[in-house]
Amino acid sequence: MAPVVVNPRAGAVPSSDDDVEKQQQQRLPNYDESSPAASATDEKVTATNVENATAAAAAAAAAAGANTADAKAANAVVLRGRLLEAPEFVRSLTAERRTELEKQLKRKIDTRLLPAIIVMYILNYIDRNNIAAARLAGLERDLHLSSVEFQTAVSILFVGYLLMQIPSNLFLNKIGKPAIYLPACMIVWGMISAATAACTTAGGLLANRFFLGFVEAAYFPGCLYYLSCWYTRAELGFRTAVLYSGALISGAFSGFISAGVTWGMDGTRGLGAWQWLFIIEGVATVFIAFGAFFVLPNFPRTTTWLTEEERILAVWRLDEDIGEDDWTGSSDQTFWQGAKLAFLDPKTYVLMLLLFCIVASGTVTNFFPTVVNTIGYSSVVSLLLTTPPYVLAVIVTYANAAHADRTGERYWHIAIPMWVAIIAYIIAATTTATGPRYFSMMLMVPSVYSGFVVALAWISNTMPRPPAKRAAALAFINAVSNCSSIYASYLYPTSAGPHYTTAMVVNCVTAAIAVCAATAMRFILVGLNRKLAAGVFVDGAINSRPGEPVNPFRFKI
Template identity: 30%
Template sequence: MTNKFIQYVRGEQNAPGERKLVQKLDFFILTFCCLMYFLNYLDRTNLKNAYVSGMKEELNFRGNQLNQINTVFTVGYTIGQVPCNIALYYIKPRIFFPTCMVIWAGLTMATAGAQSPGGIMAIRFFQAIFEASTFVGTHYILGSWYTENELGKRSGIFTASGLAGTMIGGFIQTGFHSSMDGLSGLPGWRWLFIVDGIITLPVAVYGFLLFPDTPRNTKARYLTADEKALAISRVPEVSERTPISWTFLKHCFSTWYWYFFVVLWIIAGETESFSTNALLSLYMKSHPRKKYNITQLNNYPTGVPAVGIASTLFWATLTDFMGGKRYLVGFWIALTGVITSALILAYPNNTSVHFDAYYWAGSVYACQATFFAWANDVLRYEEDSLRAVVIASMNMGSNAINAWWSIVFYGANFAPRFTRGMWAMICVSIGMAIWTALLAWMQKRTESKREVRNVTTTMYDKKEEVAHVQEKGAHLGA
């Protein structure tokens, strides 16, 4: 166990040159994808920061309009999931990802000129379609380059970069409010969107120039011919079929993978509701006894993604080391959801308990990295087009439910207690435990069948080889 741990920590690989290859992949793939996701989340979550920093009052928000904007964003994001991943078959990732970044950067800057909640709603819908490329597209790319023992940790680092965008966004808004508020006649919250869009553009240029696409079509000059061949050999050779055909659709919906992983992520997506709906920010904004200033409203909630980053990296690394036991995270999430919700219900007037519960709930973000790594692990021996569609469908299904779930259970008008949402969280957390157990059982059953099939194939090949040798011997004897 000690030697295995040392080898894992060092990141040692078996084939000659493999460690150097992985280091290059980490630098060029992981760096770009993490920066892209960081900016993606920064652009996305700064709407909440702007809302509590003056946008609500200036644009005269009423009732659930913030939730309605988030719902419209979710609808656009849902629509974009599968088409974006399918697009990676027809447009090189080196072109597709940066192009989407340039478009969403422009739309982010356009938000600075919005004059009403309706204007923001229209911008966010189209912004969401192009931002949909980032999360599921990156998980597909990571699964194309990295092995089972490498994937969880890389997925964790990628997910953590998005949470870092959530966390840092609050501090950035605080800085803008204190230093740029009123500059050129614009409030600080408008400057936030302008700067967000500008800093996205250099990363897009970096992707145009250096992203390596996928192992079988890469033309990256920094990879040698031997490294390209090694990259192809590191992942199982699978059959290919076009993702746009009736035959493929029938095949996709005839497998258990699509149904089980889509439902898994639908449930998991709702266990993140405390964080994704910024309940701590809304709780503070609507606190019945205490008035929080803008700095506190932006900075205190950053503890939630901070906990999420620590949890994500911990569970992603641990499940890699334990040989891909991603299901453990599902049970942790179930436990967290039940306990944190019960605490908030039991102590409705205790501010300290609410803060502690919301911070702890941030740990459920670990499911993003581990569950998509789980899907990549299980689908590693299936064709790439199926893996791409299942991964995209997971996020599509989750966002389709979340489009109305957040309004029904976590609307801003329910603040500060969100009693209905607490009971919903307890229910989906119990469902998470049950579904995780079922999926783990299905995975084990599929792997057992594959092992039997491989043994049978090997025995058949050996019989064929022996028969061929005997036939050749008889021919020579004659």
């Protein structure tokens, strides 16, 4: 049996970044098992330490059994061939008291993090997609844009978005300062969005949209990584849904805002309604970003608004779940190492196909006001009619994600919504009758988004560690998935209305492919879980070794 060492991070958690740096230099390094440094370190463990650690592992095995609940009761868990012993504070807690404290801790984290990132994402999505409402408010007319030029203005944002996502997430993982990085990016994209009002030519609009996408790329994949640094894998599904509800809420509120601006501000101070739309929403973004500097924390280990006991418990929860908390994990990895690990993992490409097809099937949301306008109502009424589908989507997405977290199941919570989306696109492609067509629109948005957020959580569930790999995978998959938005804009020219048959058929086909990709992912993970149960080493998982406590880690399927 390989030497087993006690977790060097089991002591008190520092309360400031300076204390963290001092303690970081004193702790034992987390070597990769296959590296020469790890082997040399293992050889230096004395026989006495090995015997003591082995005895501790045996005791933990007897107490732990084969399930997570028992492993928690044992206050120790074997990860990467090492016995991680719980801090003294955690060991002193009864099961009932720990459950109570964890609920209080999660409530405190939720209250601090979730409202802030939701509001930030609402504005991120509004600034990205308000060009669709601006089209109905006169943008296309005032800038003398052709249909192709407008579609290019929509799609070029995603070129910048694609280019920046992976470098941004790797940089965020390296600097370890999400509380500074994310709001700073928000200030920049808010200024760029407001500057759209000054565009007078197609070229100026294209340049503005490219740089808007380039800077906005930092937020969503960065937030996915950020959440995975605070919550366990079992908790990520619902929190991802909460984050993504910002996009849905923005869809609901932007309709009201756009209708109000279009109806009441056109011509005010010599500016068109579409110009006021960009100015108002861009200024609001900058204002909220400054507030975020004072609200967002960095990582559990370094935050100051948790008590020392809460920090200890917050860090240990992550140690139990994936073998390391992300503050220490990120400091041990090179800038590009995570990207290399992500690119070499076949699961990355299956998840990439899954997310690409889900996003491709949901590109109708980029032109939702235009599609809703085909029912035959005025621009203001059409903007108001975009609200109900998004309100329903918020409810359905929360319910689907909460149930996925409660059951620990992922596949059916993705596949069923995508089948509903297929039905919706078939209805939309075959009729222009007001009732059936609007009914299909009420299905499109909730089905695509509810499946999408569970698929996003599946990425972190499937690639829990190391943190740099997870950050790279989230950015890479999210970047590639948004490539569909580059071509999708050309599926919705004005001449294709009111049926938009080609667009609906493409959306239907990609939704079907998404179901196939999810099915393939399920089979892959079932096979990996069988290997884990048999004691076979699985790369990227938390593996047991012969003679050590049974490892409860399994990929979520």
